[in-house]
Amino acid sequence: MPDLLLELFSEEIPARMQVRAASDLKKLVTDGLVEAGLTYASAGAFCTPRRLVLSVDGLLGESKPVREERKGPKTDAPDAALQGFLRATGLTREQLETRDDKKGQVYFAVLERPGRAASAIVAEVVEAAVRNFPWPKSMRWGAGTLRWVRPLQSILCILSDEAGAEVVPVVVDHLTAGNVTFGHRFMAPAAITVTGFEDYSLRLRRAFVVLDAGEREAAIWQDAQNQAFAQGLEVVPDAGLLAEVAGLVEWPVVLMGRIDAAFLDLPPEVLQTSMREHQKFFSVRNPKSGRIEGFVTVANRDTADHGATILAGNNKVLSARLSDAKFFWENDLRVVAAKGLDGMGAGLASVTFHNKLGSQADRVARIAALAAEIAPMVGADAELSAAAARVAKADLQSAMVGEFPELQGTMGGYYARAAGMPEAVALACKAHYAPLGPTDAVPTDPVSVAVALADKIDTLTGFWAIDEKPTGSKDPFALRRAALGAIRLILGNGVRIDLQNLLNQEGHILYECFSVVFNVFEPDGGSENWDGWQLIFTGYDRESQEPKYVTFERPRNLHLGDDEMAFVGGDLEPYLLPTPSGIATDLLTFFHDRLKVFLRDEGIRHDIIDACIAMPGNDDLTLLVNRARALNTFITSDDGTNLLQGFKRANNILTQAEAKDNVEYSYGADIKFAETDVERALFHALDTAAATIAPAMKVEDFATAMAALANLRAPIDAFFNTVQVNAENDIIRRNRLNLLHRIRAACAPVADLTKIEG
Numbered sequence: 001m002p003d004l005l006l007e008l009f010s011e012e013i014p015a016r017m018q019v020r021a022a023s024d025l026k027k028l029v030t031d032g033l034v035e036a037g038l039t040y041a042s043a044g045a046f047c048t049p050r051r052l053v054l055s056v057d058g059l060l061g062e063s064k065p066v067r068e069e070r071k072g073p074k075t076d077a078p079d080a081a082l083q084g085f086l087r088a089t090g091l092t093r094e095q096l097e098t099r100d101d102k103k104g105q106v107y108f109a110v111l112e113r114p115g116r117a118a119s120a121i122v123a124e125v126v127e128a129a130v131r132n133f134p135w136p137k138s139m140r141w142g143a144g145t146l147r148w149v150r151p152l153q154s155i156l157c158i159l160s161d162e163a164g165a166e167v168v169p170v171v172v173d174h175l176t177a178g179n180v181t182f183g184h185r186f187m188a189p190a191a192i193t194v195t196g197f198e199d200y201s202l203r204l205r206r207a208f209v210v211l212d213a214g215e216r217e218a219a220i221w222q223d224a225q226n227q228a229f230a231q232g233l234e235v236v237p238d239a240g241l242l243a244e245v246a247g248l249v250e251w252p253v254v255l256m257g258r259i260d261a262a263f264l265d266l267p268p269e270v271l272q273t274s275m276r277e278h279q280k281f282f283s284v285r286n287p288k289s290g291r292i293e294g295f296v297t298v299a300n301r302d303t304a305d306h307g308a309t310i311l312a313g314n315n316k317v318l319s320a321r322l323s324d325a326k327f328f329w330e331n332d333l334r335v336v337a338a339k340g341l342d343g344m345g346a347g348l349a350s351v352t353f354h355n356k357l358g359s360q361a362d363r364v365a366r367i368a369a370l371a372a373e374i375a376p377m378v379g380a381d382a383e384l385s386a387a388a389a390r391v392a393k394a395d396l397q398s399a400m401v402g403e404f405p406e407l408q409g410t411m412g413g414y415y416a417r418a419a420g421m422p423e424a425v426a427l428a429c430k431a432h433y434a435p436l437g438p439t440d441a442v443p444t445d446p447v448s449v450a451v452a453l454a455d456k457i458d459t460l461t462g463f464w465a466i467d468e469k470p471t472g473s474k475d476p477f478a479l480r481r482a483a484l485g486a487i488r489l490i491l492g493n494g495v496r497i498d499l500q501n502l503l504n505q506e507g508h509i510l511y512e513c514f515s516v517v518f519n520v521f522e523p524d525g526g527s528e529n530w531d532g533w534q535l536i537f538t539g540y541d542r543e544s545q546e547p548k549y550v551t552f553e554r555p556r557n558l559h560l561g562d563d564e565m566a567f568v569g570g571d572l573e574p575y576l577l578p579t580p581s582g583i584a585t586d587l588l589t590f591f592h593d594r595l596k597v598f599l600r601d602e603g604i605r606h607d608i609i610d611a612c613i614a615m616p617g618n619d620d621l622t623l624l625v626n627r628a629r630a631l632n633t634f635i636t637s638d639d640g641t642n643l644l645q646g647f648k649r650a651n652n653i654l655t656q657a658e659a660k661d662n663v664e665y666s667y668g669a670d671i672k673f674a675e676t677d678v679e680r681a682l683f684h685a686l687d688t689a690a691a692t693i694a695p696a697m698k699v700e701d702f703a704t705a706m707a708a709l710a711n712l713r714a715p716i717d718a719f720f721n722t723v724q725v726n727a728e729n730d731i732i733r734r735n736r737l738n739l740l741h742r743i744r745a746a747c748a749p750v751a752d753l754t755k756i757e758g
Contacts, residue, residue, distance in 0.1 A: 001041075002118060002159040002166075004056040005197045006126060007181055011050065011150035015247025017136060018047040019213065021149070024134055025052050032125035037063030038118055046211045048250045050185070053211065055197040059159070062115045072096065072107035082107070119159055119168050126157055126170045126177075144173035156181050160196040183207020184251055186301050208251040208301070216246040223254035224296045228284050231256075233294055236283040241276055248280065249300040255307040256284065257315055258294045263322040266329055267414055268292045273404050274325050279318055328399040332411070333418055335398075341412075341419045345394030356466040363458060364393055370454040373505060377497045378453070380424075380446035388428035389451045391416060395429070409433045424448070435485050442492035449493050456486040460590075461503060464583050469590075483594040490621045499591065500619040503584035588619055595621065604632045607757045614752035623700065630702035631751050639710035646716035647753050650740040653725055657737050666745075669738035673731060678715070678722045679739070685715040686742045697749045705750050716743060 006029065013021065022045035030043050033056070041058025070089060073081040075098060086093065089109040096107045131146065138147040146152065157168040157177035170177035180191045181200065188207035194200040201211050210216045221242060224235045246252070263271065268285070271292040275281035284294035295318065299310050335344050349361035357363065368389035375385040395401050395412035412429030424447040431443035432451040443452055459482045463469065470479050490497060592613050596606050612618070612627045634640040658664055671683040692708040725740065727733045747753050 001058045002061060002161040003196060004040075004054070004059050004118075004122060004168075005156065005158050005160065005194070005200055006054040006056075007154075007156035007200075008052045008130065008152060009050060009154045009156065009181060010052075010148060010152045013047070013049055013052070013149055013247075015049070015244045017149060018049070018052075018247045019243075021133075021135070022047040022052055022054075025054050025129065028129040028133070029054055029125055030056065032128060033059070033121065036116075036121045036125065037066070038121055047213055047247070048209060048211060049248060050250065051181070053200075057197075059118055061161075062117050063121060065115045066111075066113040068111040068113075070109045070111065072109060074101075074103065075105045075107060085109070119166060122157065122159065122168045123170045123177075126155075126168070127172055130155075130172050142174070146173045146175075154178070154180065154182075156194070156200075158194070158196070165195040184209055184301070187251065210251060213243075213246050216249065216252050217242050220246060220252045220254055220298055223252075224256070224282060227254060227256040227296070228294070231294070232286075233284045234287050235296060236272060236285050236292070238276065238282060241280065241282060245280055245282075245298045249298055251301060253299040253302055253307060254296060255299055255311050255314075256294060256296050257311045257318075259292065259322070260315075260319055263319075263326060264291055264293060266322065266326060267411075269407060269410050270325050270329065270400065270404070271322070273407055274321050275318065277404065277406075278321050279314065281314075281318070324403070325400070328403055332395075332398045332400055332415060336415050336419050341391040341394045341415055341421065344397050344415065345391060347397045348393060351396070354462070354466070357462045360393060360396065363462075364390060366462075367392070367451070367454045367458050370458060370502075370505070371450045373502065374453050374497070375446070375450045378446050378449045378493065378495050380450045384422065384424055385428075385447050385450040385454075387421075388425040388447050389432075389454060391421070391425065392429045392432045392451055392455070428452075435488050436481065438484070442488050444493060449489055449495070453486055453489050453495075456482040456489075457503065460486070460587055461583055464587050464590075479590075480594060483591055484598060487591065487595055487598055487621060491625055494622055496620060496622055498619060499621060500584050500588050503587050591621070592618070595624070599625065599628060602629070602632075604628055605757075607755055608632050608635060611751040611753060611755040614755055626700065627702055627751065630706055633703075634706040634710065635756060637710070639713045640706070642717065643709055643713045644753060644756060646713065646720065647743060647747055649720060650716070650743040651754060654737060654740045654744065657726070665734065665737040666741045667738065669735055669742055673735040675732060676723060678718045679736070682715040682719045682739065685712055686739075686746055689746050693746065693749060702750070709747060709750060712743070712746065 006025075008025070026043055026045035030040065033040065038060045040056050040060070043054065043056045046053040046055075070085075072085040072089075082093070085107065086096075089111060091109050091111075096109055098105050099108050130148075130152075133148070135147075135149045138149055139151075140147050141151045152172075152175060155170055155172065155175050155177040156179060157170045158165045158179050159168055160166070165179060167179050168177055179195070180193055181204070182189060182191055183204060184207055188209075190207075192203050192207060194203055204211055210219070221235075228235045259271065268283070268291060272283040275283055275295055279295075279297070282296040283292045284296060285291065286293050295314075297311070297314050299307055303309065332344070339346070345361075345364070348364060349359050351360045352358075353360045353363045368386045371389040372382040372386040374380075375382040392409075392412060395408055395415055398411055398415065400411050401408045409430050409432060413426045413431075416426035416429045417423070424445060427443075427445045428448040428451040431445070431448040432455050434440050434452060435442050443449055459477070460479055463477050463479055468477060475481075489495070490499075592609075596609050599609060600606075608631055609624075609628050612624055612631060615624075615627065617623050635644060654665060669683070671680055674680045674683060689708045689712055693705045696702075696704040696708070723736065725733070725736045727736065
């Protein structure tokens with residue numbers, strides 16, 4: 001059974017594409033081989049900046065013969081049907097067989113394909129994979145039609161076994177496969193002839209190429225840590241940068257340098273961002289002071305001077321970059337000192353947030369008003385929260401954030417401290433965007449929580465108001481992320497908040513910011529010329545009377561009075577805000593949907609969450625999640641599973657009886673009509689449970705309430721095993737049905753168990 005070695009050798013592949021490309025190559029080739037009848041034992045894909053490599057072990061030497069029978073049209077079918085069948089099978093009429101069928105005689109085609117040699121199949125599969133490779137971006141070069149991410153220079157494709165190696169005859173445009181590869185571009189550029197994967201990887205290492213990306217990452221990180229530790233420093237972890245740098249080099253050589261003292265007073269985030277984004281340097285930190293004092297760069301070759309020339313050049317470029325950063329930093333500090341943080345952010349009034357939602361300054365005003373409303377709910381000072389919200393986005397106008405947008409918020413915290421603002425304001429400036437991702441830390445300072453929640457709720461209500469909601473996989477304004485961020489803020493801080501009322505209030509703030517003003521202008525031609533009517537539809541701020549957006553339309557359905565114009569019809573519907581209550585209701589459903597996704601990682605099923613959403617207070621997300629977690633623990637236990645079965649049985653019997661009798665059995669169960677000890681035991685158990693559940697639910701002690709429900713399992717099971725509910729005696733039957741209602745009522749305060757599946 002031969003082994004396959006495939007290498008696609010090209011100019012440098014962008015680092016961000018390499019790992020995905022190696023995976024795509026493996027899938028395309030192995031899927032193609034299996035479809036053609038060649039199975040294999042194992043496969044591995046590798047990548048370096050200049051090559052994609054696939055190794056397939058234990059490949060069949062040839063595919064198995066295939067015999068296939070296809071049923072065709074009836075023998076008396078129209079000739080067109082027969083000709084279509086012949087084209088599909090590739091046979092002639094004489095090669096078809098005639099067989100008896102239920103409806104008469106029909107044609108059958110017997111297709112026999114002999115086994116094919118592995119080399120022929122591999123050649124076809126590899127050519128198809130190269131020509132149809134799914135690069136995010138690709139290019140053409142020369143006169144050929146082949147597209148590749150960078151010019152493809154050679155193809156190595158061999159099948160090897162105990163007898164030796166065979167070159168697979170792959171031809172793609174001007175390229176013909178061989179058994180030759182090339183080593184490091186500078187240190188060993190000569191051609192290398194190989195006979196198999198082990199020989200290939202060994203010869204590449206001797207030619208200064210480390211084939212495995214994971215091995216390059218590990219070597220870079222280990223060497224960087226060792227060099228930093230030797231000088232009493234530590235490397236700042238950066239997994240993304242490590243993966244990128246490993247994709248830039250074939251022979252990693254780690255070099256460590258020092259940052260010029262003139263730049264050490266820059267904020268560490270500035271140093272780290274500048275070095276990472278522009279130079280692909282790792283930051284080296286002094287663990288005692290927390291300052292970034294050095295950097296680690298990774299070269300792609302050994303040098304005679306052990307990297308001294310490379311470090312000197314990198315230091316020169318880095319100094320230029322950090323000089324720019326220092327200029328931005330000092331210039332921003334001068335602006336803050338002269339104008340304050342409010343002055344720095346004054347330009348936000350001329351920056352459009354969205355053409356239907358006003359400027360960034362409008363948005364800041366809304367966030368400040370909402371932060372003041374939220375503050376008491378999270379234990380923050382309302383005035384301080386509003387003050388923090390008013391300056392939280394001021395750094396968007398800073399030179400530093402203009403150069404490094406990823407530092408927005410972070411720089412705001414520094415500028416707030418420079419302006420002498422309270423530490424809570426500085427923390428809120430930095431943290432109000434958080435959490436951005438599922439692994440980000442959740443702010444805990446009360447003012448930060450208030451501003452961060454206000455920021456996300458304003459985003460959601462605003463885009464809901466203009467009907468820019470997420471659809472399918474499209475979410476251009478990251479509204480799912482905003483909702484998940486708000487959920488994590490609420491749950492992470494145990495915030496008890498009436499979310500629907502809050503959304504409704506924000507909807508009113510938004511609604512009032514965009515009151516509708518209609519201005520109708522009559523052009524030349526008079527009022528009889530209806531086609532000449534033009535409407536300018538403008539949203540104005542009620543206080544400042546400044547226009548928010550203007551849209552020119554030519555409505556067809558207008559009614560004009562003496563001093564007013566009433567709109568009739570749908571021409572302007574896209575520009576009218578929905579009512580605040582409509583925004584709040586729809587948006588709360590969106591929050592619930594995102595909450596289901598969030599809790600799915602905890603193993604809580606959607607139906608369990610639905611059972612809790614059906615309860616009052618479902619806009620208090622902390623209450624909702626506490627209830628869902630307790631219910632999940634209960635339902636997944638043996639007692640909970642059996643009680644659920646008993647509840648559903650009771651509910652089904654009761655529902656059917658109420659529908660049949662057209663009456664509600666919800667009052668009057670009396671123990672004096674109980675005929676058996678089992679019935680009386682259930683009465684006593686329900687009394688005991690009710691005495692425990694009611695006070696427990698008042699203090700939201702779901703665990704105690706559900707433990708009381710668990711005690712009902714045995715008496716309910718015994719009741720259904722021994723008692724016939726629909727007794728012949730009407731009084732007994734009504735009493736037992738009312739007793740079933742007590743089972744339903746006992747469970748009702750905890751959750752709507754009818755929503756739970758199973």
